[in-house]
Amino acid sequence: MKAILNRTKGDKVIWAVVLILSFVSLLAVYSSTGSLAYRMDKNASYFLVKQVMVLGLGLVIIYLVHKVNYLKFKKWAQVLFMISIPLLLYTLVFGAKINEGSRWIKLPVINLTFQTSDLAKLALFMFLARVLSKKQEVIKDFRNGFIPVLTPVAITCALIAPANLSTALMLGFTCCILFFIGRTQVKHIAMLALAGIVGVVLLFGISKMTGMGRASTWEQRIEDFTGGVKVDANGNEIKKEEVFQVQQAKIAIANGGITGRGPGNSQQRNFLPHPYSDFIYSIIIEEYGLIGGAVIVFLYLLFLWRSILIFRRCPYAFGAFLAVGLSITLVFQAMLNMAVNVHLVPVTGLTLPMVSMGGSSIWFTSIAIGVVLSVSRYVDEMEGKEKAAREKREAQALYGESEEEAEDEVDEEQEEIAVRALKNKKAVPAA
Amino acid sequence: MNIKKDIRFRVYVAFTCICLLGLAIIIKAATIQVKEGPELRRQAYEMHTRTAELPAERGNIYTEDGELLCSTIPQFDVHIDFSVISQKLYDANADSLAYCLSDLFKDKSKSEYKRMLDAAYKKKGRYVLLRRNMKYYDYQAVRSFPIFNKGKAYGGFIEDPKIKRVNPYQMLAYRTIGLWRENSQTIGLENKYDSILRGEAGRRIEQKAIGNIWVPLEGSEVETQNGRDIVTTLDIGIQEVAEYSLMHTLEEYKCEYGTCIVMEVATGKIRAIANLGLGKDGHYHENFNYALTPTEPGSTFKMMTLFSLFRDKHIKITDKVNTEGGSKIFYKRRMEDSHNVGEVTIRDAFAQSSNVAMAKLADHYYHSNPDKYIANLKKLHLHEKTGIDIPGERPPVLKTPKNKSWSATTLPWMATGYEVLVSPMRTCMVYNAVANNGKMMKPYLVSAIREYGKDVVTVAPTVVEEQIADEETIKSLRACAEEVVLTGTAKQYKSPFYTMAGKTGTAQVADMGITYGMGVYQGSFVGYVPADNPKYTIAVVVRTRRNSSAYYGGTIAAPVFKMIADRIFATGKTTWTKPVDSIASVTKVHIVAQKAPAASYRSIMNSMGIKFPLSVSDNLITQVSSDSNSRVVVTPQHVYTGVVPDVSGMGLKDAVYLLEQQGARVQVRGRGRVRSQSVAPGGKITKGQQIILQLS
DSSP, X not given: OHHHHHHOOSOHHHHHHHHHHHHHHHHHHHHHTHHHHHHTTOOTTHHHHHHHHHHHHHHHHHHHHHHSOTTHHHHHHHHHHHHHHHHHHHHHHHOEEETTEEXXXXXXXXXXXXXXHHHHHHHHHHHHHHHHHHTGGGTTSIIIIIHHHHHHHHHHHHHHTTTOHHHHHHHHHHHHHHHHHTXXXXXXXXXXXXXXXXXXXXXXXXXXXXXXXXXXHHHHXXXXXXXXXXXXXXXXXXXXXXXXXXXXHHHHHHHHTTTOSOTTOOSGGGTSSSTTXXXXXXXXXXXXXXXXXXXXXXXXXXXXXHHHHHHHHOOSHHHHHHHHHHHHHHHHHHHHHHHHHTTSSOOOOOOOTTTSSOSHHHHHHHHHHHHHHHHHHHHHHHHHHHHHHHHHHHHHHHHOOOOOOOOTTSOHHXXXXXXXXXXXXXXXXXX | OOHHHHHHHHHHHHHHHHXXXXXXXXXXXXXXXXXXXXXXXXXXXXXXXXXXXXXXXXXOEEETTOOEEEEEEEEEEEEEOGGGSOXXXXXXHHHHHHHHHHHHHOSSOHHHHHHHHHHHHHHTOSSEEEEEEEEHHHHHHHHTSTTGGXXXXXXXXXXXXXXXXXXXXXXXXXXXXXXXXXXXOOBHHHHHXXXXXXXBOEEEEEEEETTTEEEEOTTOOBOOXXXXXEEESOOHHHHHHHHHHHHHHHHHHTOSEEEEEEEETTTOBEEEEEEEEEOTTSSEEOOSOGGGSOBOOGGGGHHHHHHHHHHTTSOOTTOEEEXXXXXXXXXXXXXXXXXXXXXXXXHHHHHTTOHHHHHHHHXXXXXXXXHHHHHHHHHTTTTSOOOOSSSOOOOXXXXXXXXXXXXXXXXXXXXXXXXXXXXXXXXXXXXXXXXXXTOEEOOBSEEEEEETTEEEEEOOOOEEESOSSOHHHHHHHHHHHHHHHHTSTTGGGOOSSSOOEEEEEEEXXXXXXXXXXXXXXXXXXXXXXXXXXXXXXXXXXXXXXXXXXXXXXXXXXXXXXXXXXXXXXXXXXXXXXXXXXXXXXXXXXXXEEOOEEHHHHHHHHHHHTOOOOTTSOTTSEEEEEEOTTSOEEEEEGGGSTTBOOOOTTSBHHHHHHHHHHTTOEEEEESSSBEEEESSOTTSBOOTTOEEEEEEO
């Protein structure tokens, strides 16, 4: 155990946030799966045990990934992105249908189901980090800068959209944040947004006209959010499932008060559909109150802030983009999910990363966190080395000894970036 | 601006935005709690909590000797929600389900049921009626059938429990017992005693728990109070014969309706009450409470006129009265007798039912002072309702000189039973008072209210008028009534076995849209048996249809009276408690006794001059035996330990108590009182032995 702890590197605060979120996840999942366990004729702790195992494996994944030199992800990102495209295509055609959207595929051999968009998202963010870092010189140029970064995003979104529009939109929006951070012209992003809106309207129109796809679901979600109430022939309000969901979530929030009803005392878990996934945040507020809800928000923001610190300290653009890109997308998803729970935005079907019950999605999140920690580990080690080198240089200066600098593992391109980055590094305080 | 700085600036912008989003989330959550909180929490309370009603069991109606007249049984309507049954489950079990249904109900073949199920399953009907009004045992069986045994969520089994009142004796005293239906008009005793029979529904607060089950909140319970039972004075044996004989006569003469009341003289208890009317289907039904509906009584009212005359000492029984050749004009209106009886004594005038005589006497003595006559009628409470304990009684109409419609002819006609409206029940009450030596009793139908087999309220007979007239008057009236049967209009119904007294009546009917000219008659006979020591007063009133061939009270009403009286004497029911010799016979050597209520033994032994042990309560079943010194010993039955007691006829609670005290395990089937027991009485009992009780 100690050996593992000793070998565990990277930002300690991020590790702590991950562990706390996992713990919250266990509490909330255990409390909210009672009804599901009963319905599925399972032991009450069945889903808790399952979640313990999923999260345990998630932590293992984080550990393993953070041990990898993040530079390797540069090549992997490209490969992963290339794989994700045909996988998305496959899913679109053959995928398992849940609520009419084809989102899942089953891996042969290991017999694991996962949502392809999760993989695609991760691949795309890592790939974007690479492209953005590479194109910094020409990023302001539309043809040479914007189009190359836009293309992978457009392809992925287009492939996800028919089955899962909200994920595609979320992904597009998150990528816009990444573009923004990556110094893309705001003008270009605005143009993209406009194109996106037109695209969505077109897709919606086509789906509605042909009766294919999920136009009706989308329409309903928007109507539900705007408070449009459908009335049947007898003048009764039609209680649609999602209106019901939102209403139940609000009741859970109202039930919670400031300090909550206490662990395991949720009542709404028996009424709220899927209290363990999309609406787990409502259950957390019901049991732990507004204070508990605020703590969750704070934990995610803390995670993001620590990632930004890593970003600031990272000398290389790829690592910097990787750390900030992956964490910002993760936290943004969390914020969106919580916003859905408190009825700030329409129902989108996003989970709360690391907290909602799940399998593969938690593991993809784990990979993302692992990557961020890998960058963090690298930064720590590099700064350690720098410090050592500086001390060495100072010692050499003192004692007049000389030794060759050994930075063999950095290839030419990185060196180039590193040098460029180091030029601007004056503002960064030495750790 | 250098690249790194620009990027960092942009990251800060993004971070700030996300922080703001986080802030917005918390603010929104707080807004929901504060702004919509109360309403949402109210909704939550409604969803999580409900007040469940625990319905009370409706009480039963018994006769005094423990026969069950009316009880409640559960029934079930079953619907099937085919949409929740999975294809796999259906395919695997549809055949066996069809077989089970066909086997249980035996009304359709297996393949017919299968076709029905297939059709319903194809349509995915969500509320397909399987069967209505299933008995509890059938319901239990159906619930265990394949598919249905998966419950509501997977097997689509939806049950709607209902309760139904059943009358084991069906039509018997149907109108009197009444009807009780949910959300519908109630009548009879069911209506009158509803507050007692109904009980008080309990309530409890329940909270929703995991798996959609409702868990009662501890301490929130308001206990259910089951309805109490009522014990009617009705006697099944007398009721049966009353109904039978009335029906027989009605059918024979094709009458419109008839009513018949049997009242116990000493107490006013109604032992039988029958109300039969011709239904649209040509059969007679208990369709209206004719016994409580005032009509012009006709000649039976002459008793009241005589009562007045005797009471005021205007006449004596042997005084002569000239009937004027059977026809006399009073104030320009002619009164006629059905046949001329000449100059006769008062007694014979009554026995022959001379209208002229009665009208003449009344007019002679009361013309100048009609109030005196009315006052005497009021002494008989003819201006009031009887106050019997069933609903639907209408007030009588007794004119007084103050009424606008009072005319010179009112008095003579009233003397013969017209221009006055009196219900058969009221007439019966007056005759009963005469039979009861002048003590007028209030008729009643419920003698006790019972809770868990114990009488909690006992209704004592009510005296309306301690003494309606002096002894002389009563004696004269009874002599006249006896003469009716001895030599008068009912002489053909004389019995060689017992004496009886009464009065026939035949009235032309002019009410409910009928006029005197239409030839509708109301024949009646009211009297009591036996004449010398009256036990029962019986009133029979029969209304004919238009232009019926038979209409005399002596022809259509007196036979009903006679049949009932015959039956009462044949079964020895001259006293209400069972005849002593039906329980025990005493010889010089020993007593042979069978089980009977302690109360019966008390009366036997008291009459034999043997001391009855005070320690034995009236509710315990006792046996009498003689000990070695030939002394009579009364033993409560439960003293016989180790022996199976005879519990037949007992209420369930008592029976179970007795048996379990002996160490038996009791299993119960059915409802009501114990009909039979699986181990015969007197056999040796082993501890833990199972005894099955069949209740009825």
